[in-house]
Amino acid sequence: MPNGKRAKFSFKYIAAMEALFNFILKFGNLNRQQMDFIASKAKTLTLHKEAYFSEAGKIARQVGFITEGILRVCYYNNKGEEITKYFIDENNLVVDLESFDNEICSSAYVQAVTDCKMIVFSRKDWLELLQTIVGWDAIVHKIISRALMQKVERRSPLVSEDATTRYLKFMEIYPSAVNRIPLAYIASYLGVTQSSLSRIRKNIR
Amino acid sequence: MPNGKRAKFSFKYIAAMEALFNFILKFGNLNRQQMDFIASKAKTLTLHKEAYFSEAGKIARQVGFITEGILRVCYYNNKGEEITKYFIDENNLVVDLESFDNEICSSAYVQAVTDCKMIVFSRKDWLELLQTIVGWDAIVHKIISRALMQKVERRSPLVSEDATTRYLKFMEIYPSAVNRIPLAYIASYLGVTQSSLSRIRKNIR
DNA sequence: ATCATTATTTGCCAAATGGCAAATGATAGT
DNA sequence: ACTATCATTTGCCATTTGGCAAATAATGAT
Numbered sequence: 145m146p147n148g149k150r151a152k153f154s155f156k157y158i159a160a161m162e163a164l165f166n167f168i169l170k171f172g173n174l175n176r177q178q179m180d181f182i183a184s185k186a187k188t189l190t191l192h193k194e195a196y197f198s199e200a201g202k203i204a205r206q207v208g209f210i211t212e213g214i215l216r217v218c219y220y221n222n223k224g225e226e227i228t229k230y231f232i233d234e235n236n237l238v239v240d241l242e243s244f245d246n247e248i249c250s251s252a253y254v255q256a257v258t259d260c261k262m263i264v265f266s267r268k269d270w271l272e273l274l275q276t277i278v279g280w281d282a283i284v285h286k287i288i289s290r291a292l293m294q295k296v297e298r299r300s301p302l303v304s305e306d307a308t309t310r311y312l313k314f315m316e317i318y319p320s321a322v323n324r325i326p327l328a329y330i331a332s333y334l335g336v337t338q339s340s341l342s343r344i345r346k347n348i349r
Numbered sequence: 350m351p352n353g354k355r356a357k358f359s360f361k362y363i364a365a366m367e368a369l370f371n372f373i374l375k376f377g378n379l380n381r382q383q384m385d386f387i388a389s390k391a392k393t394l395t396l397h398k399e400a401y402f403s404e405a406g407k408i409a410r411q412v413g414f415i416t417e418g419i420l421r422v423c424y425y426n427n428k429g430e431e432i433t434k435y436f437i438d439e440n441n442l443v444v445d446l447e448s449f450d451n452e453i454c455s456s457a458y459v460q461a462v463t464d465c466k467m468i469v470f471s472r473k474d475w476l477e478l479l480q481t482i483v484g485w486d487a488i489v490h491k492i493i494s495r496a497l498m499q500k501v502e503r504r505s506p507l508v509s510e511d512a513t514t515r516y517l518k519f520m521e522i523y524p525s526a527v528n529r530i531p532l533a534y535i536a537s538y539l540g541v542t543q544s545s546l547s548r549i550r551k552n553i554r
Numbered sequence: 555a556t557c558a559t560t561a562t563t564t565g566c567c568a569a570a571t572g573g574c575a576a577a578t579g580a581t582a583g584t
Numbered sequence: 585a586c587t588a589t590c591a592t593t594t595g596c597c598a599t600t601t602g603g604c605a606a607a608t609a610a611t612g613a614t
Contacts, residue, residue: 285490288494293446
């Protein structure tokens with residue numbers, strides 16, 4: 145990227161890109177040219193609290209990276225209750241994989257829990273990156289496998305714990321998020337009622 | 350494979366291999382030569398009920414494909430309770446991914462719930478397949494991603510359901526396995542006590 | 555067939571959690 | 585500062601689930 149062009153990027157934008165590459169480079173190597181090509185496809189996206197990144201009934205058309213804020217993935221179960229499947233916080237990739245990969249309608253909402261700043265790639269650009277950058281698919285596969293394993297390791301153990309233990313585990317995993325996520329969302333993530341979670345909080349102190 | 354050699358394979362062995370390739374070919378294409386190469390690395394393994402396929406504290410050194418029987422993956426939580434994380438039944442790949450990929454000690458046991466027949470690949474052979482067969486890594490990635498997504502989709506929703514609903518969902522997913530898995534394992538998978546599950550079974554009829 | 559062992563069911567009661575509604579607290583808009 | 589709105593806490597009681605122990609059933613070995 146020629147020096148003369150730098151001026152048009154804000155400090156915040158550069159910091160966000162740096163966070164993105166810090167994240168990516170944990171999973172594999174890229175040269176300067178490849179990184180510039182990725183950067184050339186990146187757009188920024190601001191999501192206000194409660195806005196949707198992708199929606200049930202629609203096809204997910206972008207891949208995102210959260211630089212600020214927290215998203216959650218949720219759905220409605222057959223009793224009509226809204227269930228939070230998981231939270232995704234800063235410096236993580238967000239994509240409704242099933243929907244994005246297969247171009248089928250999603251059954252889940254991906255929603256901003258707080259105001260969010262993201263870097264996003266359109267489906268078209270993302271596929272171009274996959275076709276152009278040698279080794280990019282391997283990096284993406286690693287990122288996605290790790291994210292999936294993390295989801296399994298985080299939510300699934302809750303099944304065998306009582307409500308208090310669930311909340312304690314939650315606080316361990318998302319210490320900085322606990323105070324930014326409404327109680328109702330945490331309760332639905334943990335599979336307890338709001339009032340129970342409120343009482344659990346009281347008892348912990 | 351020359352005709353003269355066929356005689357040394359039993360009917361059962363051939364059926365097992367066919368099941369393996371039926372499974373693999375759902376995720377990508379392979380030519381005859383590639384399939385023969387894979388087959389040349391395959392060994393059969395019989396596990397008796399309660400035997401371990403891989404163990405906590407050890408490094409997982411093989412990839413398996415179940416042709417008959419059911420395995421379970423379990424661990425001990427910090428209260429010392431044995432928790433079944435999931436079951437894996439016929440026509441599925443089994444590998445303790447974290448341990449196998451990174452050559453680190455596992456924290457989980459993979460144990461036969463019933464007598465099992467499997468096709469297995471040693472770590473060495475598996476890596477050779479990855480290096481030799483073009484496109485094999487892509488197929489493996491797809492298989493593994495799907496398996497991980499399935500785990501997320503199966504166990505994680507249990508968090509938000511009551512005990513009876515958990516069991517009903519379990520029966521939907523593993524209809525043919527319900528009667529082959531001891532109640533205690535199912536109970537620990539569902540996060541309920543044995544006695545509760547026993548009562549739930551009674552009430553359902 | 556018999557016994558020993560293990561798995562499952564059942565009874566009894568305690569503890570945890572849910573359901574509902576009201577009270578309190580927090581927040582944003584005017 | 586004052587509402588209106590939404591989020592959280594609390595009280596009361598019902599329901600679900602757990603803990604423990606004993607009874608029954610199933611299984612495998614001799």
